[in-house]
Amino acid sequence: MAMTDHAPRFVNRADQKLWFERIPAPWWALAVVLLFLPVVANTFWLFQIMGWTFILGMIGLSLMFLAGYGGMVSLLQMTVAGVAGYMVAILGTSGTVTVSLGLAWWIVLPAAFLVAAFFATVSGALAVRTEGIYTIMITLAIAAAFFYFTRQNYTIFNGYSGFNLVLPPQLFGVNWRDPVPFYYLSLVLAALSYGAVVYVSRSPFGLALQGVRDNPRRMAALGFNVTAHRVAAYALASIFASAGGILLVWQNAQIAPGTIGIPAAIDVLVVAVVGGMRRPLGPFIGAFIYVILQVFSPDILGFFGFSAERFKLIIGLGFLAIVLFSPDGVLGLWDRWRARRRQQDPQAGGGAA
């Protein structure tokens, strides 16, 4: 898996620009659109479509970080998100008063991140001793085990019914579950996660991870502890998955075993593959496509006389088409289209998207 965007890090001092001058115009346009979306969009678009896109995008981003930079395809990321989400429900307040501890939010949130990071690190330590399809199998096995555990354990996870009425804290007098505040909350967290991954990809740790992806044996021959780098990548990726998982619980106001089941784990993989795993933007594009399809395909299917439950068929066909024609996702299609246009007309092109 080669990376296509290698931003020139070692720029001559002469053409050195300030960081905001190096951001290409399309990014500014996207930022303006996202910031002012609440002016034009209705609450359904803000809360359901965009909120869900950002959440799925962040969980997909944690998979992209592991798979795109580290070469480790983990089906565990939805489970990590679920662990953080469950922790918020168990340690904080929910409708299930017999289980939830009702601790203050400033204890609950750090604890949720820490527990999820611990879970990801231990699972990662198991998974990194394997390669390729065996990594997929072992992470899938852990995901399945956790799903069945939550469904059968009532003392901690409240079994089949899970937790409902899990609400975000009323910080600064804002109800963060109202559509506009929730939109901005998820937008900011998604943007921070995206920025963190872009930044870390050029740090010594990020470069070393890409080295491990390309050639683990040589990395060891350069003095790197390959296993430790892989495990650390799982720990770091858990932060983005946890943020997504906590937002997911707040958005749904509930969490149950179904939230973190095998179909959900596979959805995260679909989102990352459809968008493109080479770049951090990919999972967000994949998430947007997935959410749009899931929300609107029942109407379209109904129009043609099919059952609304067939929307997974459309997603599955789309997934097949992407894997067959553009293994590097929608972003890969876009890259090739731009490359062809630049070949035809050397004047066109400009900043990278």
Place this chain on the structure above:
Amino acid sequence: MNAPVNPPRPVALGSSHVSAGNALELRGITKMFGALAAISDVTLSVRPGERRAVLGSNGAGKTTLFNCITGDFLPTAGLIRFFGEDVTVFPPHERIRRGLRRTYQISSLFAGLSVIDNVYLACRGVSRNRFSLIRPRRDDALVHAAEMLVEAVHLSAEKDRLVGELAYGQQRQLEIALALSGAPRFILFDEPAAGLSPTERRDLVSILTTLPAHIGYIIIEHDMDVALRVVESVTMMHNGRIFKEGGPEEIENDPEVQELYLGGGHE
């Protein structure tokens, strides 16, 4: 992971009278693959700064010997000392951090990263903060060191290109830059001239002969014009065993060696 789960504990042989003055000391190194002995009972010592060629036909066990020295394989039996320290069961990265380096017969690089990033990783691997999440500044000492190394192997013009796009000869040069990173004390070169053009071979000889005098190396090389010009001693291997040792001229003129190796289809 290269290390087997339950590595057989190598048998230490006569470690008492191993001299501490050698850069590399191998005693009775044997590596079995199943019932097949790739190398058997190899005993070899190299002084600091000494440059030695290991010659032998394909299958003589030369690369297996390198893999044992770097720790890619653990030897079935024997003892390896690196500057007096017993490194027999050390993982590869621990040996590299002590100043051992190697290049690979088939270029072993990071195809998805740029030239400068490849060398930067090599420099970072043997220094601190390997896990740093902070991007290096432009005036970072390691960034500077990486740029110097890229220049030393004549690749400055290509430094921002992806390694996967480089020509073969350029990848071979980059292999050497990676081996020179940090503070190498001893380097293993595995057929560095393989596939190079005559001009590139001349460049290679000049890079090898102008290495700082304290850096010793072992070179595996089939091209005698390269091998015998850059070393002061030669070890001949045959069927996994050391067959003969001597100076370059002595080995070149040895009738047995000529019979076995030089006349045996090579060159």
